[in-house]
Amino acid sequence: MTEPGLHRRVRLRKTQGLGMTFQKAKRMAAAAGVVIAAGALPILVAAPASATQSACTNYVAGHGHLAGSKVKAACEHGAIDTGIGKMANPVCVTDLAQLNVKSDVSTPACKLA
Numbered sequence: 797m798t799e800p801g802l803h804r805r806v807r808l809r810k811t812q813g814l815g816m817t818f819q820k821a822k823r824m825a826a827a828a829g830v831v832i833a834a835g836a837l838p839i840l841v842a843a844p845a846s847a848t849q850s851a852c853t854n855y856v857a858g859h860g861h862l863a864g865s866k867v868k869a870a871c872e873h874g875a876i877d878t879g880i881g882k883m884a885n886p887v888c889v890t891d892l893a894q895l896n897v898k899s900d901v902s903t904p905a906c907k908l909a
Contacts, residue, residue, distance in 0.1 A: 872888075
C-alpha cells in the first residue's frame with residue numbers, strides 16, 4: 797500500500813501548478829484587454845467627428861449650396877454641447893456666412909457638426 801500523505805502531496809503540487817498557470821492567464825487576458833482598448837479608442841473617438849462633419853456638409857449641400865473644401869472646413873468646427881442641448885459653433889456659422897450661406901441654413905447645419 798501507499799503512504800497516506802503521499803497522495804495529498806501529489807494533489808497539492810498539481811493544484812499549485814494549475815493555480816500559477818491560471819494567474820498567468822489572468823494577467824495575459826488583462827494585458828490583452830488593455831491593448832485592445834487602447835487600439836480601439838482612437839477609432840471610436842474619430843468616427844463620430846467625421847460623421848458629424850459630413851452631416852453638416854450634406855445639410856448645406858441639400859439647401860442648394862456647393863459643398864466644397866471651404867464648407868467642409870467650416871463644418872469642422874463642431875457644435876458646442878451646453879449640457880442641455882447643442883449650440884451652433886459661432887466660428888462655423890461665421891465661416892459659412894462668408895460663403896453666402898444664410899443663417900437659416902448655417903445655424904442648423906452647424907448644430908449637426
